[in-house]
Amino acid sequence: MHDYLPLLMVGGVVGLFSTAFLIIWCSIKGKTEEIGFDRTMPDGELFRRLIVYAKPHWKSFVLVLFIMVFSIAYDLISPRILGSVTNMVQEEFELPQLYTMVALYAGLLVVSMVCVYLQSIILQRVGQKILSKLREDLFVHIEGLSHEQLNNIPVGKLVTRETNDTNAISMLFTNILVNMVKNAFSVVGILCAMLVLNYALTLMILCFVPFIIFFTVIFRLLSRRAYRKVKDCTTDINTYLSENLSGIKITQIFNQEDRKNHEFLEKSAALAKARQRQMIVFGTFRPLIHLLNTFAVMCLFYLSARGYIGGTTFLGQVIDSGTVVAFYMYISRFFGPIQNLTEQFNMLQSAMASAEKIFTVFDMEPQVVDEPDAIELDEIRGEIEFRDVWFAYIPDEWVLKGVSFHVQPKQTVAFVGATGSGKSTILSLICRNYDIQKGQILIDGIDIKKIRIASLRRHFGQMLQDVFLFSGTIRSNIALREESFTDEQIWQACKYVNADSFINKLEGGLDEVVRERGNNFSAGQRQLLSFARTIIHRPEVMILDEATANIDTETEILIQDSLEKMKNIGTMLIVAHRLSTIQHSDNIIVLSHGEILEQGTHQELLHNKGRYYQLYTLQFSKQQLQAQGPTA
Ligand SMILES: Nc1ncnc2c1ncn2[C@@H]1O[C@H](COP(=O)(O)OP(=O)(O)O)[C@@H](O)[C@H]1O
Ligand SMILES: [Mg+2]
Numbered sequence: 329m330h331d332y333l334p335l336l337m338v339g340g341v342v343g344l345f346s347t348a349f350l351i352i353w354c355s356i357k358g359k360t361e362e363i364g365f366d367r368t369m370p371d372g373e374l375f376r377r378l379i380v381y382a383k384p385h386w387k388s389f390v391l392v393l394f395i396m397v398f399s400i401a402y403d404l405i406s407p408r409i410l411g412s413v414t415n416m417v418q419e420e421f422e423l424p425q426l427y428t429m430v431a432l433y434a435g436l437l438v439v440s441m442v443c444v445y446l447q448s449i450i451l452q453r454v455g456q457k458i459l460s461k462l463r464e465d466l467f468v469h470i471e472g473l474s475h476e477q478l479n480n481i482p483v484g485k486l487v488t489r490e491t492n493d494t495n496a497i498s499m500l501f502t503n504i505l506v507n508m509v510k511n512a513f514s515v516v517g518i519l520c521a522m523l524v525l526n527y528a529l530t531l532m533i534l535c536f537v538p539f540i541i542f543f544t545v546i547f548r549l550l551s552r553r554a555y556r557k558v559k560d561c562t563t564d565i566n567t568y569l570s571e572n573l574s575g576i577k578i579t580q581i582f583n584q585e586d587r588k589n590h591e592f593l594e595k596s597a598a599l600a601k602a603r604q605r606q607m608i609v610f611g612t613f614r615p616l617i618h619l620l621n622t623f624a625v626m627c628l629f630y631l632s633a634r635g636y637i638g639g640t641t642f643l644g645q646v647i648d649s650g651t652v653v654a655f656y657m658y659i660s661r662f663f664g665p666i667q668n669l670t671e672q673f674n675m676l677q678s679a680m681a682s683a684e685k686i687f688t689v690f691d692m693e694p695q696v697v698d699e700p701d702a703i704e705l706d707e708i709r710g711e712i713e714f715r716d717v718w719f720a721y722i723p724d725e726w727v728l729k730g731v732s733f734h735v736q737p738k739q740t741v742a743f744v745g746a747t748g749s750g751k752s753t754i755l756s757l758i759c760r761n762y763d764i765q766k767g768q769i770l771i772d773g774i775d776i777k778k779i780r781i782a783s784l785r786r787h788f789g790q791m792l793q794d795v796f797l798f799s800g801t802i803r804s805n806i807a808l809r810e811e812s813f814t815d816e817q818i819w820q821a822c823k824y825v826n827a828d829s830f831i832n833k834l835e836g837g838l839d840e841v842v843r844e845r846g847n848n849f850s851a852g853q854r855q856l857l858s859f860a861r862t863i864i865h866r867p868e869v870m871i872l873d874e875a876t877a878n879i880d881t882e883t884e885i886l887i888q889d890s891l892e893k894m895k896n897i898g899t900m901l902i903v904a905h906r907l908s909t910i911q912h913s914d915n916i917i918v919l920s921h922g923e924i925l926e927q928g929t930h931q932e933l934l935h936n937k938g939r940y941y942q943l944y945t946l947q948f949s950k951q952q953l954q955a956q957g958p959t960a
Contacts (some may be wrong), residue, residue, distance in 0.1 A: 334532045340388040343534025347515070378683055382501050385454045392450055395443045395588045396510050402440035403514055403661050409433045411525075411654030418649060447506075447515050455502030462494045466686060468480040475697040476721065484567030489689055493564065496682035504679060508672045511665035522655065526647070529655055529730075532627055533662065536620050539911075540663075543620075544670045551674050554606040555861035559681065568595055576824040583938045614667065628655050643834075695852055696763055702780045706785050709737040710868040712758060718766035719757060719860050722848045727753050728922045728930035730767070735915070740807040740900040745919035745941060751903045754919075755871050757900070759788050771869075784792040789867030793874040795854040796847025802831060803838040805846070806861045813864055824893060826886040827856035853884035859890055868898040907947050916940065 380387065413429050448518055470478075470486060522530040570580065572588060580586050632647040646889040713737040728750050736739045757764055760776050769776045797805050806821065807813040818838060822828040828917040830853055834840040846854050855875055862870060876887055888909065894900065904910050910930075917927040918940050926938045933940035 336528065336535070337573070339425075339535030342533025343531075347519070347534070347537050347542075362428075369687065371680060374680055374683050375799040376688065377687055378497065378500070381458045383639060384459065388450050388454045392447050392506060393509070394508075395447050395450075395504045398443040399440045399447070400438050400510065400517055402512055404517050406436055406847050406928050407654040407657035407661070408521075408525070409436070410657065411650035411943040413650075414649055414653045415650035422545070430641065435883075451502040451506060455498040458501055459494055459498035462497060462686070463490055466490055466494065466689065469692075472660075473692060474694060474763075475756070477692055477695060482567045482571065485563060485571035486689070487564045487570055487685070488563050489686055492566075493525075493682035493686050497681045497686065500676065500679035500683070504672050504675050508669060508676070511669045511935060512671070514665040515669070518658055518665075522662070523657050525658075526651055527652060529628065529647070529651070532631070533624050533655075533659060534549045536624050538907070539620055540666055540875060543613065544666075547609065549607045551606070551613070551671075553678070554602065554609050555674060555678050556681075557602040558599070558606055559678065561602045565595045565599055568572070568592065573922065607738060610671070613670070616837035617663055617667040621660055624663070626657060628652060628659065629856070672894065692738070694924065696781065697758055698780050702778055704783045705771070705774070705779050705787070706783075708868050711735065711737050711770075711772050712869065712899065712901075713770040714767070715763050715771070716767040717757065717763045717769060719753065719762070721762070726922060728757075731919075731922070731924055731925075732767075733915075733917055733924065733927065735899060735901070738896075738899055739914040740895050740916060742900065742902045742904065742913040743917045744903075744907070744943065745915050745925075748923040750920060752873050753922075755873050755903065758869070758871070759785055759790065787861030787868045788871060789869070790871045791855070791858050791862055791864060791873070791875040794813065794857040795846065795851075797842050797849070797854055797857065799844045800842055801836070803841060805842050806838075806864055807858060808861065808865075809833055817864060821860045824863055825856055825859035825890040827860050850941070852880060852887075855887065856883070856890075857885070861920075863894065863897070866897070868903060869959075870894060870898060870900045872900070873901055874905065876906065876909055907944055918943075 378736060403939065409429055409432055413433075415427065416425065416429070438740070451859070470490075508556065519530070522533065563664055568591070574594070579585060628720060632649075632652045635647050679892060714731050714733050718726060718732045720726045731750075731754065733741075745751055756762060757769060758771075758776070760769075760781055763777070771779065771784070771787075803815075803818060806818050819828065822831055831837060831840070846857070849857070858875070872891075876884060876891075884906075891902075902910055902913065910916060912930070915927055916930060916933055918925045918933070918938070920939065926933060926936060926940060928936065934944060
């Protein structure tokens with residue numbers, strides 16, 4: 329038997345070093361090499377930023393570590409108890425002795441189960457707190473991004489960041505890191521426990537470790553790719569869904585269901601395939617490790633049986649049945665954590681990839697920001713001036729070329745021009761949705777860059793062609809913050825814009841449910857609600873961008889009337905295609921390709937016989953033709 333010793337020694341030492349290598353390799357490898365998740369942020373930096381979210385809960389984490397000691401203790405001690413019991417029952421024993429052992433075992437088991445329960449409760453609570461904090465921070469950050477930045481990120485991607493990725497990070501703290509610590513301690517602890525019990529058998533088991541390393545290396549290579557593919561496919565499908573579900577009516581109108589089905593099936597199949605591949609990789613790795621586990625157990629039984637039958641000793645030691653039982657249990661508790669560690673390193677990498685994606689969004693500095701010396705503007709008169717404003721969405725593709733105009737307080741000014749001439753752009757620049765490249769925009773003589781953005785936007789009421797209603801009630805959509813206005817004020821605003829007549833006919837009145845995007849109301853009704861929403865907030869400057877475009881003639885009369893009334897509230901800037909809507913404006917600015925062609929009152933412009941005159945006569949004759957239509 330002693331012939332085995334040198335061999336086992338070598339195998340054991342190789343195994344021991346391999347264990348250390350495995351642990352070190354897994355942690356260092358992840359840091360130096362980008363684990364295939366396209367990361368550019370170093371792990372150190374990611375951790376530093378992530379820790380900020382864990383820090384407030386450090387007490388819980390310390391508590392969890394403390395509790396963990398007990399559950400590891402169970403793993404280490406229980407095999408010894410069973411081993412002793414096995415030995416005991418083979419010899420003469422007294423029942424009370426056995427009872428004591430059973431009680432000890434049961435006690436340990438209960439303590440360990442309670443510990444696991446407490447640990448998961450604490451971790452889940454902390455995890456949910458971290459998750460909501462992260463989600464809220466991210467949401468607030470996204471809200472602060474400029475229109476240009478938001479135009480560049482698909483909504484589906486942002487949804488994935490807000491849901492899957494924040495979830496992955498909360499898992500990182502509550503599941504991955506904690507279990508990795510536990511598994512690492514378990515591996516070391518069980519190794520020590522085995523060495524103390526029987527060093528020779530421990531050496532035998534360590535001989536299997538090089539094989540574990542081999543499988544692990546291959547597993548990590550394959551699983552890395554599989555993980556990445558699953559992630560990419562998930563983001564892809566989320567992006568596709570969020571866009572196409574919003575546009576599903578267009579799909580139906582244009583009979584594109586088949587094509588869209590086909591596209592979706594492709595994406596869905598890609599995700600299914602990626603997941604299957606991931607499952608195959610995991611499904612192969614786990615049985616392989618289990619196989620090693622079984623081999624180790626077989627060796628254990630073989631060696632001990634040989635010793636028993638042949639009456640020999642193993643490396644000069646007698647292996648009693650108690651030792652066999654204890655080792656049998658230790659072996660699976662040794663291989664299990666190693667397998668878990670490997671899988672958890674992968675999950676760690678995936679979580680770090682999520683973290684990086686989230687921090688990339690966090691790193692998008694809001695482009696339109698308050699200057700350090702920006703001022704609060706409590707009240708404004710509503711005077712607006714553009715001084716030689718140049719603006720481009722894309723560098724050097726000028727959309728506005730040297731636009732200058734002046735609007736006096738309480739004036740109504742209309743913008744006219746072909747589609748794409750820059751009308752909406754002008755209106756959006758006044759609210760500082762984008763920053764201009766050259767020139768100045770002044771409100772009451774103050775450059776808008778010198779005014780705090782929130783304070784600036786508070787003075788504007790925007791009514792656009794696509795009214796966005798949030799799901800909720802009519803009341804919540806008008807007041808936005810319900811507690812800020814009384815029902816009386818809300819009704820007053822509705823009356824003012826002639827929205828009261830249709831709301832009165834609704835069963836729920838102000839409490840009538842508004843479905844997503846207000847799709848249970850007609851375009852005209854939505855528009856009237858948006859007017860009420862604007863009016864109630866009493867803006868000094870009102871902006872109407874083709875707000876009257878989707879409206880039938882009957883509603884138009886209502887809207888025309890409310891527009892007339894709204895003119896008294898403050899300055900009004902209007903874009904409308906029907907020139908009849910803007911005839912009575914104090915000033916009409918005619919735009920073409922980002923430049924002002926002419927401006928003046930309706931009469932002045934007609935008199936000039938310029939572009940406005942052409943547009944007017946065109947619309948006028950069209951109307952007349954329509955009016956004569958049936959008789960002609
Ligand atoms: N977000 C954007 N990114 C890039 N170009 C844009 C964007 N919005 C508008 N444009 C371009 O700016 C020009 C003016 O658009 P806009 O002000 O919306 O015109 P109008 O409202 O007069 O129809 C158009 O040529 C349009 O293609
Ligand atoms: Mg427009």
